[in-house]
Amino acid sequence: MLHLVLFTVFGLICVAGAINLLVQTHPINSALSLVVVMGSLAVEYLLLGAEFVAAVQVIVYAGAIMVLFVFVIMLLNAGAEERSKGSIVALMLGVPGMLVGSILTAWVLVKHSGTQPVALGALPGHPKDIAQLLFHDFLLPFEVTSILVLIAIMGAVVLASRPESIEKTKKEN
Amino acid sequence: MVPLFYYLVLSGILFACGVTGFLIKRNIITIFMSIELMLNGVNLSFVAFAAQWHALSGQVFVFFVMVVAAAEAAVGLAIIIAVFRTRETLNVDKVDLLKL
Numbered sequence: 001m002l003h004l005v006l007f008t009v010f011g012l013i014c015v016a017g018a019i020n021l022l023v024q025t026h027p028i029n030s031a032l033s034l035v036v037v038m039g040s041l042a043v044e045y046l047l048l049g050a051e052f053v054a055a056v057q058v059i060v061y062a063g064a065i066m067v068l069f070v071f072v073i074m075l076l077n078a079g080a081e082e083r084s085k086g087s088i089v090a091l092m093l094g095v096p097g098m099l100v101g102s103i104l105t106a107w108v109l110v111k112h113s114g115t116q117p118v119a120l121g122a123l124p125g126h127p128k129d130i131a132q133l134l135f136h137d138f139l140l141p142f143e144v145t146s147i148l149v150l151i152a153i154m155g156a157v158v159l160a161s162r163p164e165s166i167e168k169t170k171k172e173n
Numbered sequence: 174m175v176p177l178f179y180y181l182v183l184s185g186i187l188f189a190c191g192v193t194g195f196l197i198k199r200n201i202i203t204i205f206m207s208i209e210l211m212l213n214g215v216n217l218s219f220v221a222f223a224a225q226w227h228a229l230s231g232q233v234f235v236f237f238v239m240v241v242a243a244a245e246a247a248v249g250l251a252i253i254i255a256v257f258r259t260r261e262t263l264n265v266d267k268v269d270l271l272k273l
Contacts, residue, residue: 018190081200152244159251
């Protein structure tokens with residue numbers, strides 16, 4: 001019962017944050033509501049018994065990634081969003097198409113859902129077990145992600161640096 | 174005891190909010206945040222299914238999704254800075270060099 005109450009409260013906070021992200025026009029307000037979404041999602045992960053994922057969610061998502069976003073918003077001094085006219089053809093075709101698609105998906109889900117309740121706390125989500133899995137069974141993908149992160153760091157540095165500063169370092173060498 | 178169904182509904186709502194934001198927003202940074210919202214919705218369903226089937230590999234997959242999201246955020250924000258430097262705007266409708 002307590003689990004259900006916690007799920008409902010934090011689920012509602014989560015959805016409210018997601019809708020606030022859409023409604024706000026200034027990007028900094030959207031970024032802060034995204035932090036709310038990620039924080040309440042961490043609580044949902046805890047309810048599912050995934051302590052490791054909850055901790056990583058707070059540290060990496062709500063911490064590192066969102067700080068990067070807020071930093072870029074402040075760096076670029078982004079103002080409120082300006083509206084522009086959408087295409088009428090896209091509206092005429094898109095809205096009925098989306099309606100048909102969602103009704104079909106909902107019909108399939110309602111018709112064929114044979115889901116059973118999940119027992120909370122039943123999952124052995126101990127960080128030790130995850131480490132065993134990550135550094136043993138998934139060792140190669142883990143090493144590949146380290147290369148991916150390295151490439152991302154180099155790409156970010158090259159993309160964000162000014163062209164004239166690259167020219168300068170070339171001349172100095 | 175919370176049914177798996179509820180988690181999937183929450184995950185679907187988050188993903189739908191992300192898709193809507195991606196389509197209706199005009200600020201390039203907010204569009205990027207909508208993508209992060211979609212990734213979070215998918216992560217929630219990963220963890221919910223991992224709990225349902227007592228398979229820890231679902232949580233390991235969430236870890237990989239987070240690593241890819243972090244790399245994507247770093248490169249994407251660098252691209253946004255480069256776009257802003259050359260075009261002086263964050264409005265995606267004004268970045269239309271490849272448009273006919």
